[in-house]
Amino acid sequence: MAATRLFSTIVLCLLLLSSSTTAKKIPSRRREPCKQMVLYFHDIIYNGKNAKNATSAIVGAPAWGNKTILAGQNHFGNIVVFDDPITLDNNLHSNPVGRAQGFYLYDRKDYFTAWLGFSFFFNSTNWHRGTLTFAGADPLNKTRDISVIGGTGDFFMARGIATLMTDAVEGEVYFRLQVDIKLYECW
Amino acid sequence: MAATRLFSTIVLCLLLLSSSTTAKKIPSRRREPCKQMVLYFHDIIYNGKNAKNATSAIVGAPAWGNKTILAGQNHFGNIVVFDDPITLDNNLHSNPVGRAQGFYLYDRKDYFTAWLGFSFFFNSTNWHRGTLTFAGADPLNKTRDISVIGGTGDFFMARGIATLMTDAVEGEVYFRLQVDIKLYECW
Amino acid sequence: MAATRLFSTIVLCLLLLSSSTTAKKIPSRRREPCKQMVLYFHDIIYNGKNAKNATSAIVGAPAWGNKTILAGQNHFGNIVVFDDPITLDNNLHSNPVGRAQGFYLYDRKDYFTAWLGFSFFFNSTNWHRGTLTFAGADPLNKTRDISVIGGTGDFFMARGIATLMTDAVEGEVYFRLQVDIKLYECW
Numbered sequence: 123m124a125a126t127r128l129f130s131t132i133v134l135c136l137l138l139l140s141s142s143t144t145a146k147k148i149p150s151r152r153r154e155p156c157k158q159m160v161l162y163f164h165d166i167i168y169n170g171k172n173a174k175n176a177t178s179a180i181v182g183a184p185a186w187g188n189k190t191i192l193a194g195q196n197h198f199g200n201i202v203v204f205d206d207p208i209t210l211d212n213n214l215h216s217n218p219v220g221r222a223q224g225f226y227l228y229d230r231k232d233y234f235t236a237w238l239g240f241s242f243f244f245n246s247t248n249w250h251r252g253t254l255t256f257a258g259a260d261p262l263n264k265t266r267d268i269s270v271i272g273g274t275g276d277f278f279m280a281r282g283i284a285t286l287m288t289d290a291v292e293g294e295v296y297f298r299l300q301v302d303i304k305l306y307e308c309w
Numbered sequence: 310m311a312a313t314r315l316f317s318t319i320v321l322c323l324l325l326l327s328s329s330t331t332a333k334k335i336p337s338r339r340r341e342p343c344k345q346m347v348l349y350f351h352d353i354i355y356n357g358k359n360a361k362n363a364t365s366a367i368v369g370a371p372a373w374g375n376k377t378i379l380a381g382q383n384h385f386g387n388i389v390v391f392d393d394p395i396t397l398d399n400n401l402h403s404n405p406v407g408r409a410q411g412f413y414l415y416d417r418k419d420y421f422t423a424w425l426g427f428s429f430f431f432n433s434t435n436w437h438r439g440t441l442t443f444a445g446a447d448p449l450n451k452t453r454d455i456s457v458i459g460g461t462g463d464f465f466m467a468r469g470i471a472t473l474m475t476d477a478v479e480g481e482v483y484f485r486l487q488v489d490i491k492l493y494e495c496w
Numbered sequence: 497m498a499a500t501r502l503f504s505t506i507v508l509c510l511l512l513l514s515s516s517t518t519a520k521k522i523p524s525r526r527r528e529p530c531k532q533m534v535l536y537f538h539d540i541i542y543n544g545k546n547a548k549n550a551t552s553a554i555v556g557a558p559a560w561g562n563k564t565i566l567a568g569q570n571h572f573g574n575i576v577v578f579d580d581p582i583t584l585d586n587n588l589h590s591n592p593v594g595r596a597q598g599f600y601l602y603d604r605k606d607y608f609t610a611w612l613g614f615s616f617f618f619n620s621t622n623w624h625r626g627t628l629t630f631a632g633a634d635p636l637n638k639t640r641d642i643s644v645i646g647g648t649g650d651f652f653m654a655r656g657i658a659t660l661m662t663d664a665v666e667g668e669v670y671f672r673l674q675v676d677i678k679l680y681e682c683w
Contacts, residue, residue, distance in 0.1 A: 230408075257442050257444065269442050414577050
């Protein structure tokens with residue numbers, strides 16, 4: 123009798139334990155990244171004179187703008203298409219490990235804000251192969267978070283957060299972004 | 310002997326129970342939102358005369374279009390960049406809780422359809438801080454669903470569905486969208 | 497005494513077993529699709545003469561481009577908006593099961609690469625109703641993977657990978673893409 127009571131207790135305990143673990147699992151997803159990396163990309167905007175070095179170009183402009191100078195009113199309405207080298211450090215001339223490809227647009231009249239849609243495309247024998255795709259609003263604060271909305275290849279089905287930081291700006295032609303990528307879904 | 314047989318039975322039961330729970334868990338994700346909210350945003354398109362109030366501007370147009378009037382053929386080919394106030398009710402003059410930032414484009418000649426890529430950017434002390442990013446086709450039916458593809462800050466790693474409803478239209482200058490956001494992945 | 501020791505062993509075993517299963521579950525998500533389908537879409541670019549048949553139009557161009565001919569330098573800077581029929585086989589004249597709607601842009605000067613943001617919009621009584629939304633870099637290799645970043649309706653909350661293959665190209669006016677969609681998150 124004592125033995126069966128003990129059984130019942132164990133069974134109950136285990137059931138409770140198992141159900142509580144299951145119940146907790148969904149809300150308590152860990153906020154620790156399963157993969158993290160810091161990369162840089164370098165954007166040289168076409169200004170009518172730098173066709174050879176430019177890595178990006180204005181392709182959309184508002185009624186009051188044109189395509190060789192970013193528009194007035196904080197560039198509101200400019201769409202820029204880019205294909206920028208990605209490096210492991212902040213040196214434009216380091217060997218690129220991939221290309222940042224996509225677009226950004228300036229979306230606010232009274233101060234700078236942007237919206238970004240782009241991918242990191244890696245095709246490197248000694249780094250990674252595959253893509254990460256990003257989208258989000260960029261308030262151009264010191265640091266700002268956008269979403270990693272998908273991945274392929276080495277980053278199959280990845281999701282996460284990318285923290286952007288403007289690392290350097292030179293006039294209206296060159297800027298460099300530091301991207302701290304934290305993936306929270308890895309397959 | 311009876312005791313050990315009982316043990317085996319319990320162990321077997323528990324194993325079966327545990328494995329069946331595990332197997333079921335993946336297909337049976339609940340379709341109840343973990344967070345829901347209704348918001349409005351207000352779009353005032355630049356038409357050459359309303360520079361001060363406009364919150365959006367045509368920045369891409371097809372060969373037959375221009376940038377102060379939406380193009381013929383159901384605006385096919387127009388890209389509009391916006392930075393619109395978000396309010397908790399349908400009043401344009403209510404205190405905004407954030408900004409809707411991004412773009413939409415009209416993609417069909419024979420009737421109205423659009424495609425949207427944008428974020429809700431919240432930076433409010435008494436509402437939320439963070440972003441939600443949306444993408445999807447907008448057939449401009451009475452209600453239509455687009456995807457919530459990512460989030461940051463208070464909406465860390467969120468995913469879900471947003472149901473859009475055009476709440477008001479005034480000529481070709483102002484429209485208001487009601488957005489019913491249902492998140493199904495919350496962290 | 498023997499009985500209680502046995503109990504303890506069982507309990508321990510079960511606990512270990514349960515915790516190891518839990519720990520394993522996150523990394524070992526299965527890479528087998530929960531849904532797979534192959535579709536085709538057909539893009540006829542407006543060239544100034546084919547207004548009636550065209551399904552897409554150039555709406556953004558760099559300073560050196562225009563909107564009836566894709567720009568030099570590998571079309572770098574062109575943004576194309578499209579609303580293309582989707583078919584179950586590779587015949588342009590088959591009954592469409594939906595529309596591919598969104599945009600692509602050419603983002604590289606020295607060879608062809610593109611970036612895509614679009615949705616498959618299905619509104620068919622005998623096929624599916626709902627949307628799938630895609631984004632990603634397209635290096636225009638023989639096959640290339642982009643991300644399925646969201647879904648609605650029959651594809652509620654879907655995520656996955658789409659493998660693109662250019663199935664036919666006719667001059668600079670018509671191309672056909674084969675899209676092999678593999679969903680790894682189904683709800």
